[in-house]
Amino acid sequence: MMAAIKAGSLAQEVILVDKNPSLGKKLLLSGKGRCNLTNASDLDSFLKRFSKNGEFLRDAFKKFFNQELMDFFQERGLPLKVERQLRVFPVTDSSNSIVNTLEKELLKQNVKIKLNSKATDVLVENNQIKGLYLEEEEFIPCDKIILATGGVSYSFTGSTGEGLELAKKTGHNIVALRPGLVPLVVSEKYIKTLEGLTLKNIRLKFGAGRKEIISEVGELLFTSFGISGPLVLTLSAKIANWLADKKEVFADIDLKPGLTVEQLSARFLREFKTNAKKGIKNVMKSLLPIKLIDLFMELAKINPHKKANQVTQKERETLVTLLKGWRLNISGTRPIEEGMVTQGGVSLKNINPRTMESRIIKGLYFCGEMIDVDADTGGFNLQAAFSTGYLAGESAAL
Ligand SMILES: Cc1cc2nc3c(=O)[nH]c(=O)nc-3n(C[C@H](O)[C@H](O)[C@H](O)COP(=O)(O)OP(=O)(O)OC[C@H]3O[C@@H](n4cnc5c(N)ncnc54)[C@H](O)[C@@H]3O)c2cc1C
Structure with missing residues (x-):
C-alpha cells in the first residue's frame, strides 16, 4: 500500500x-x-x-x-x-x-x-x-x-x-x-493446566547443558502447549537457532527476580511463622499465583493438607529453590504458520x-x-x- x-x-x-x-x-x-x-x-x-x-x-x-x-x-x-x-x-x-x-x-x-x-x-x-x-x-x-x-x-x-x-x-x-517471534513448546505435560496464566516481572533464563543462552526479565504467558508472551516471542529466534542445532534447551523461571535466595528464604520463614496454624496452600497465596500452588506442592512433593507449622525446613527450601529456578524443558517452536x-x-x-x-x-x-x-x-x-x-x-x- x-x-x-x-x-x-x-x-x-x-x-x-x-x-x-x-x-x-x-x-x-x-x-x-x-x-x-x-x-x-x-x-x-x-x-x-x-x-x-x-x-x-x-x-x-x-x-x-x-x-x-x-x-x-x-x-x-x-x-x-x-x-x-x-x-x-x-x-x-x-x-x-x-x-x-x-x-x-x-x-x-x-x-x-x-x-x-x-x-x-x-x-x-x-x-x-x-x-x-x-x-x-x-x-x-x-x-x-x-x-x-x-x-x-x-x-x-x-x-x-x-x-x-x-x-x-x-x-x-x-x-x-x-x-x-514464535511461541515455544514445552515437554512437561502439566503445562496444559496453566493455559492462560500470565506471570509479570519474572526472569526467564534459557540454557543448554551448562551454557546460559540468554536471560531477561519480562512477562510470560502459558499456552496449552508451552510458553509465549512478549518475553518469549522476543527471545524465540535465538532459541530456535539453538534447537535447530539439536541442542537440549531448557528455561529456568525465577518468579522472584528482585529477591536473593536468602531474602526469599527469610520471607518464607516469616510467612510460615506468622500463619503457623493456617493450611500451607492458604499461606502460599501471598507467595505464588493461585494457579501455581497445587502444581508447586506436587513438584516439591509436599502434602498440600499440611499446616504451615508442619512444613519441614527441607520442604521450605525446596519451595524456595523452585520459585527461584523452576525448570521447563523446551522441545521445539510452534510451526512457522x-x-x-x-x-x-x-x-x-x-x-x-x-x-x-x-x-x-x-x-x-x-x-x-x-x-x-x-x-x-x-x-x-x-x-x-x-x-x-x-x-x-x-x-x-x-
Ligand atoms: C498477529 C500479528 C500481529 C502483528 N503485530 C505487529 C505489530 O503490532 N507491529 C509490527 O511492526 N509488526 C506486527 N506484525 C508483523 C507485520 O504485520 C508484518 O511484518 C507486516 O504485515 C508485513 O507487511 P507486508 O506488506 O510485507 O506483508 P503482508 O501484510 O503479509 O501483506 C501481503 C499481501 O500480499 C497479498 N498477496 C500475497 N500473495 C499474493 C498473490 N499471489 N497475488 C496477490 N496478492 C498476494 C496478501 O493477500 C496480502 O494482502 C504482526 C504480525 C502478526 C501475524
Missing part, C-alpha cells in the same frame, strides 16, 4: 493487486488489533532490534523513517501516541484507522485497486519486466512490478509465499524460511538497498516481510515494511 501510494504520488499509473477481497488483512490483526505501526527510538537503537541484516535498511530508513511515517498518518488526520518502550499506536487504538487512512490515500493518488486478483507469474524479456499474469489468464502489461507479498505465517491473511516462489523462479536466492514474522526470504544479495530493485531482473522490486529482514516486537517490522515500500515505490516511479 505504501509503495503504491508513493509511486502514485509521483504521477505514475499504478495498479495495486491483492488476492484478498479487502486490503491490509494482516495489518488489521497487528498489535492485537491496535497496530503498533512503529517505534519512536533513534536509528541506531532501532537497527539493533533486527535479528541480523538490519544494516541493509539504512538507506530505506534515511529516506522514510519513524518520524516521516508518524507525520504521514498525523498529517492525514490520524493522531498517534507513544506507549511504553516507545511503541507507537493510533490514538483510536484501532488498526482499522490505519488501514482506512492508507485506503483513502491510495484513492487520492489515483491508484487503481484490483482485489480478488491473484498474481501467478511475471513476464520477463531480456532480463526486463514486461508484465504481470493474474489468475484466469488475465495479463497486465507493465515495465515495473513491486512484489510485496509478505512472509508465510498466518496464511489466512493472504501471505502464503507465492511471491517468494515468483522470486525463486526468476533466479533469486531464497534464504531458508524459519519462524520468528504461527510465527508473527517470517525469518529468511529474498536474499539481500539480490536486492539493491538504495532502490529495492532486483539485481537480477530490471524493473522488479521487493519490499516488506518477503525480504530477508525481520525484527523484534515493538513496531520494527511494520516500519521496515513501510520504509522499504516507500523506497521501492519511489524508485520504481522515478
